[in-house]
Amino acid sequence: MTDALSPSFLSDLERSSARERLLLAACDLFCRQGINVTGVDAVVAAAGTAKTTLYKAFGSxxxxxxxxxxxxxxxxxxxxxxxxxxxxxxxxxxxxxxxxxxxxxxxxxxxxxxxxxxxxxxxxxxxxxxxxxxxxxxxxxxxxxxxxxxxxxxxxxxxxxxxxxxxxxxxxxxxxxxxxxxxxxxxxxxxxxxxxx
Structure with missing residues (x-):
């Protein structure tokens, strides 16, 4: 079992939380504004994450x-x-x-x-x-x-x-x-x- 205070556990939690923020931000923007007009920059700005985080989590x-x-x-x-x-x-x-x-x-x-x-x-x-x-x-x-x-x-x-x-x-x-x-x-x-x- 991973220690709750270990660096690997914390980085997994941070990645999970950033992924969820990206999903929530993308859902809101895609539904309100449309998928094609919503760029990756708008999603990462709304999610408060880096573009590399989006690409690591979703590939594209x-x-x-x-x-x-x-x-x-x-x-x-x-x-x-x-x-x-x-x-x-x-x-x-x-x-x-x-x-x-x-x-x-x-x-x-x-x-x-x-x-x-x-x-x-x-x-x-x-x-x-x-x-x-x-x-x-x-x-x-x-x-x-x-x-x-x-x-x-x-x-x-x-x-x-x-x-x-x-x-x-x-x-x-x-x-x-x-x-x-x-x-x-x-x-x-x-x-x-x-x-x-």
């Missing part, structure tokens, strides 16, 4: 972008799934009311849209790297919706999953553009109508 700006997306995706999915699981009632009720969860997210001051949608929108459309990262995130979200859709519409869970996914993505983009969390209520109403079929 693209490595940092990928790390930010993986981190933010994991945190968001954990939050979203926990909120949906806490909705009382059956699967149908959870699927309709998950749009109230989205409304809560849209109302946050730090809501700047979905980092994955934004990243794909900003990057070269012939470069599949960002799309693949976004699809990995989307698959996990869809798996949660599909789990509920199997109970709510056993004769067509795939159709229901994709119908609701389109409403979710549309609500996210509409909330980003309009800055109106109320778009989630319109999506909720549409989901309720879909689930009556």
């Amino acid at each position: 700006k693209e490595g940092l972008v990928e790390a930010v997306l993986e981190r933010e995706g994991s945190l968001w999915r954990d939050w979203f799934v926990a909120k949906v699981d806490a909705i009382p009632g059956d699967a149908t009720n959870k699927l309709v009311n998950l749009f109230d969860v989205l409304r809560e997210w849209f109302a946050e001051e730090s809501f700047f849209g979905c980092p994955f949608i934004n990243a794909v929108g900003e990057h070269d459309k012939e470069d599949d790297r960002m799309r693949e990262i976004a699809l990995r995130h989307k698959k996990i979200v869809l798996d949660k919706i599909r789990e509920l859709a199997k109970e709510a519409r056993p004769h067509d869970p795939e159709g229901l999953t994709h119908e609701l996914a389109l409403l979710i993505d549309g609500a996210i983009v509409a909330a980003l553009i309009t800055r109106d969390p109320g778009v989630a209520t319109h999506a909720r109403n549409a989901a309720a109508r879909i689930l009556m079929k």
Whole structure:
């Protein structure tokens, strides 16, 4: 076991803390200003680290972008799934009311849209790297919706999953553009109508 006061332990802690600061700063800047317009200098200045620290931790700006997306995706999915699981009632009720969860997210001051949608929108459309990262995130979200859709519409869970996914993505983009969390209520109403079929 490493002694808590040893120099190697302290340097590991310092690296970890600098890495976390870089992730937090990059996430804020990428979401607020965009990935392409945010340079490495702005990230290291906001994080209070050296440029060499960024390159040691992530290898490149693209490595940092990928790390930010993986981190933010994991945190968001954990939050979203926990909120949906806490909705009382059956699967149908959870699927309709998950749009109230989205409304809560849209109302946050730090809501700047979905980092994955934004990243794909900003990057070269012939470069599949960002799309693949976004699809990995989307698959996990869809798996949660599909789990509920199997109970709510056993004769067509795939159709229901994709119908609701389109409403979710549309609500996210509409909330980003309009800055109106109320778009989630319109999506909720549409989901309720879909689930009556």
